[in-house]
Amino acid sequence: MKRRSTLLALLLATLVANHALAYPGAPKGPVTEEARAEAKSRVKRALGLFDQGDNAGALAELRKAYELTGSPLVLYNIGLVLDAKGDYPEADAALTEVLALTPDPLKPEARKRAVEAQAHAHANVGTIELAAQLEAPAGTTDDPLTGAQIELDGVEVGRWPLAAPMKVSVGEHTVGLVVAGYAPARKKVLVASGTTVKAGLSLVAMATKAAQLTVKCNVPKAEVLVDGEPIGRTPFVASVSVAPGKHVIEAKRPGYSAGSTVVTLAPGGTGAVDLDVREDAVATEALGAKIKLEVSEVGATVTIDGAPRVVGSPIALPPGLHRLHVERAGFFAVDRDLDVKAGVTTTIRVNLPATPETEQAHDATIKTHRTWGLVGAGVGGALLAGSGVWLGVLLGQRSDINARALAFNGRLGSKDCSTLPAGEVPACVAEKDQIDSDQASNRTKRTFAVVGLVVGAVGLGLGIYSFATAPDPNKYKTVRRDEDDLARLSVVVVPGYAGLSIAGRF
Numbered sequence: 001m002k003r004r005s006t007l008l009a010l011l012l013a014t015l016v017a018n019h020a021l022a023y024p025g026a027p028k029g030p031v032t033e034e035a036r037a038e039a040k041s042r043v044k045r046a047l048g049l050f051d052q053g054d055n056a057g058a059l060a061e062l063r064k065a066y067e068l069t070g071s072p073l074v075l076y077n078i079g080l081v082l083d084a085k086g087d088y089p090e091a092d093a094a095l096t097e098v099l100a101l102t103p104d105p106l107k108p109e110a111r112k113r114a115v116e117a118q119a120h121a122h123a124n125v126g127t128i129e130l131a132a133q134l135e136a137p138a139g140t141t142d143d144p145l146t147g148a149q150i151e152l153d154g155v156e157v158g159r160w161p162l163a164a165p166m167k168v169s170v171g172e173h174t175v176g177l178v179v180a181g182y183a184p185a186r187k188k189v190l191v192a193s194g195t196t197v198k199a200g201l202s203l204v205a206m207a208t209k210a211a212q213l214t215v216k217c218n219v220p221k222a223e224v225l226v227d228g229e230p231i232g233r234t235p236f237v238a239s240v241s242v243a244p245g246k247h248v249i250e251a252k253r254p255g256y257s258a259g260s261t262v263v264t265l266a267p268g269g270t271g272a273v274d275l276d277v278r279e280d281a282v283a284t285e286a287l288g289a290k291i292k293l294e295v296s297e298v299g300a301t302v303t304i305d306g307a308p309r310v311v312g313s314p315i316a317l318p319p320g321l322h323r324l325h326v327e328r329a330g331f332f333a334v335d336r337d338l339d340v341k342a343g344v345t346t347t348i349r350v351n352l353p354a355t356p357e358t359e360q361a362h363d364a365t366i367k368t369h370r371t372w373g374l375v376g377a378g379v380g381g382a383l384l385a386g387s388g389v390w391l392g393v394l395l396g397q398r399s400d401i402n403a404r405a406l407a408f409n410g411r412l413g414s415k416d417c418s419t420l421p422a423g424e425v426p427a428c429v430a431e432k433d434q435i436d437s438d439q440a441s442n443r444t445k446r447t448f449a450v451v452g453l454v455v456g457a458v459g460l461g462l463g464i465y466s467f468a469t470a471p472d473p474n475k476y477k478t479v480r481r482d483e484d485d486l487a488r489l490s491v492v493v494v495p496g497y498a499g500l501s502i503a504g505r506f
Contacts, residue, residue: 026070039065072105089167091121126191127165134203151176154232183243208267212239217275220321222253251275255284255318290314290345300328330358354476369470380459387452
């Protein structure tokens, strides 16, 4: 699968196990209605985790949904996620099994995606074959290697002897053997695509029992060394076995200054170290790995690997994995793993999920805007329309009054009512006064009508403005639900970042 913007989606038509799957975790018995209901609930929970960028948590929910149902479609999506995350051996195994099922559970488009993802995962897998050299204690015929703990990158992956060579993702790995009575042996190997690397480990007998060391570090994917020998990369999910005595423990990662400490371990004892590595500004800038954060809410607090960061301008970071944390009052915090590449500036968009209280306040604001919008548009529009009609009537009346005044003046000519015969004066004065009164009244009413037009127009404008400036009703509605849909899982891969989202109805 090419590292380009790709959308892989599948509508899950069922959560019923229709096939017998060998992939670990499938249920052994029939799937109950309660199991299907819980699986759907877990897929919905995965949606929220994906929206928050917690891919590991979401993948855990998908695995549990698979354990409950054994659905090959869930396994298909797990395979896509694993491929996007770079867990190539497991992705190869999951997708290979889905593609081998008969009848085919996938639609043509989904099958095409599965074939592409499986080919991509398979091309990024190699194998490691372990060989060990040690002398059995005198007087015993037992093989001391039997049951020995086998480590890969600081994590126990099995016991000696393995049935087959270990399948691993291409790249650098640290393999190890922990045998009772011998100093733990570890070796760094580099695995290429489709190749098998033979790692020979020499174990030296110890007179004392090995100690256990718990290692913590403030950044992930830092290489940890004991007395200069690599034992794996952070984070370690369990303690590691080391020879008793005094040791120098170091953590290294490109772009950081090394963190180190000294620890002394008693035979069979335990110890713990917390290694703190700090960014090297000069080295980081030279490596050219940067991210630009775009956060949905202003005023959010942002930390990367626990250090405060400023949103806006690009942030230089050492290449590799980082932990992003974004929080703001009224919103759920978002934690996301970032994988930044050297020489690349990657834009990261973070949408903070609103708390129920924030959503309620948001909905109340929308309701207020809509209420005032309706009042403004309704009252303003009615006033504007009524004032317009009234003004039209008044303008018609003004024309009639002006016509009467013109006729009155035409009869008098240049004369005045007082110049008329005495018997005609009262009627002339009364007619003139009526015309003057009608003109004044019409003028006053037209003024009120114009004011009504202005007020109505302002009210209508405010109503429209209230509607136009209302918050987006869908701003915090990240999940859409209707009755008929189930879950749709989508993997998104872009340069420097792999993520996942789910959309669907339950």
